[in-house]
Amino acid sequence: MKPVRTLNEQARAIMRGNDQGGYTMPTHGLYPYQWNWDSAFAAFGFATFDVERAWVELETLMSGQWENGMVPHIIFHEASDGYFPGPDEWGAFQNPPTSGISQPPVAATFARAIFERAPEAGQPRMAALFPKLLAWHRWFFEHRNENGMIVVNHPWESGRDNAPDWDEAMGNVDISNVGTYTRNDTSHVDPHMRPSALDYDRFMAIVYAGRTCGWDEAEMAASGPFRVADPGMSFILLRANKDLLAMAQALGEDTAEITGWIAAQEKGVARLWNPEIGGYDAFNIRTGNFGGSMSSTSFLCWYAGLENSEALVEFGRIAEAVTYGFPSHDPASPRFEAYRYWRGPSWGIVNTLIGIGLQEMGHKAQAEKLRQDTAALIEKSGFAEYFNPCDGSPAGGDKFTWTAAIWLAWASPTLTSKGS
Ligand code: GLC
Numbered sequence: 001m002k003p004v005r006t007l008n009e010q011a012r013a014i015m016r017g018n019d020q021g022g023y024t025m026p027t028h029g030l031y032p033y034q035w036n037w038d039s040a041f042a043a044f045g046f047a048t049f050d051v052e053r054a055w056v057e058l059e060t061l062m063s064g065q066w067e068n069g070m071v072p073h074i075i076f077h078e079a080s081d082g083y084f085p086g087p088d089e090w091g092a093f094q095n096p097p098t099s100g101i102s103q104p105p106v107a108a109t110f111a112r113a114i115f116e117r118a119p120e121a122g123q124p125r126m127a128a129l130f131p132k133l134l135a136w137h138r139w140f141f142e143h144r145n146e147n148g149m150i151v152v153n154h155p156w157e158s159g160r161d162n163a164p165d166w167d168e169a170m171g172n173v174d175i176s177n178v179g180t181y182t183r184n185d186t187s188h189v190d191p192h193m194r195p196s197a198l199d200y201d202r203f204m205a206i207v208y209a210g211r212t213c214g215w216d217e218a219e220m221a222a223s224g225p226f227r228v229a230d231p232g233m234s235f236i237l238l239r240a241n242k243d244l245l246a247m248a249q250a251l252g253e254d255t256a257e258i259t260g261w262i263a264a265q266e267k268g269v270a271r272l273w274n275p276e277i278g279g280y281d282a283f284n285i286r287t288g289n290f291g292g293s294m295s296s297t298s299f300l301c302w303y304a305g306l307e308n309s310e311a312l313v314e315f316g317r318i319a320e321a322v323t324y325g326f327p328s329h330d331p332a333s334p335r336f337e338a339y340r341y342w343r344g345p346s347w348g349i350v351n352t353l354i355g356i357g358l359q360e361m362g363h364k365a366q367a368e369k370l371r372q373d374t375a376a377l378i379e380k381s382g383f384a385e386y387f388n389p390c391d392g393s394p395a396g397g398d399k400f401t402w403t404a405a406i407w408l409a410w411a412s413p414t415l416t417s418k419g420s
């Protein structure tokens with residue numbers, strides 16, 4: 001096990017090494033562009049040692065914003081032929097080229113955190129970001145709001161690509177027109193740690209459906225192949241709206257619209273409670289069925305500022321079932337796979353969000369245990385993309401930006417802003 005100080009240095013070196021000047025790629029090779037929530041986590045990490053660079057990360061992210069307010073999940077700043085699907089497959093006709101979907105909006109939450117580290121210097125940066133964040137959140141309400149539940153039009157939009165949450169809805173995606181294509185991810189990473197071939201065909205079918213309608217939001221809402229309310233997206237946006245509200249107050253901006261969103265969402269997330277599994281669950285708008293999946297994002301209620309004692313009991317059960325909390329899917333489920341991406345592994349970023357929520361809502365013992373578990377994973381296996389929650393072994397890409405970032409900003413026993 002490496003000393004903490006060395007790990008702090010390594011984490012900063014990874015972030016600098018993945019820094020492309022203005023944005024940070026998740027890792028070399030596997031993910032060579034700017035990803036939305038990866039960048040927001042990067043900003044959170046940079047803020048521990050370079051606040052200026054943290055602001056720049058968020059500013060570059062917002063430079064990809066569409067006219068309708070959406071902030072895309074990938075911005076292809078520079079051509080690189082090592083990645084599939086690239087700009088042509090997406091066919092989004094933006095400059096710089098982008099994908100056609102969004103990703104979990106953690107940016108407002110981290111913008112507020114960065115601002116609070118150095119409020120005076122941060123004031124103009126936050127003032128400039130605020131209208132952009134507001135427009136993005138408004139886009140969610142215009143195009144991803146179903147009765148206060150926030151939906152995703154593609155599993156990639158959730159950031160949890162192959163989670164069991166989507167199995168039922170993915171089963172209805174028609175792949176007859178997908179044709180042949182070559183994925184690149186499995187040449188970088190062991191295929192048993194990545195989504196299956198069938199998953200990938202369905203991912204591509206949904207991309208092609210979006211491209212065919214020119215990413216027309218009304219058409220996708222009415223008849224797109226995939227529309228599922230996501231507990232992760234719902235809780236993360238709810239939390240982000242609370243942070244946006246705090247920013248609006250600090251800036252003397254009007255707060256009525258944001259307050260309205262928060263009220264609608266608080267009602268909406270209650271609809272995601274599935275009594276059959278005793279937890280927050282994905283809900284398929286097309287079929288009216290729950291996904292029947294207890295995932296790590298079922299436990300983001302505290303992060304969104306909501307208490308739930310039943311969820312706390314389930315949280316304890318799942319945390320006990322593995323050595324290194326917190327698995328992305330319930331280990332008691334037959335669909336749990338310890339290595340396969342979002343079907344079991346422990347992800348430092350989700351642990352961070354759950355841990356922040358637990359801490360803020362007064363569940364300090366659980367929060368501290370989760371932080372220590374995440375730190376132990378990194379001490380044992382380095383800055384991997386994700387980890388096997390049973391034995392702690394590393395999985396996916398290595399030298400990963402977001403794992404380095406959450407180490408610095410949340411998991412490290414000596415938070416670097418306090419001097420190591
Ligand atoms: C994968 C993850 C997604 C992440 C991206 C880049 O697609 O599922 O959450 O943003 O990789 O790291």
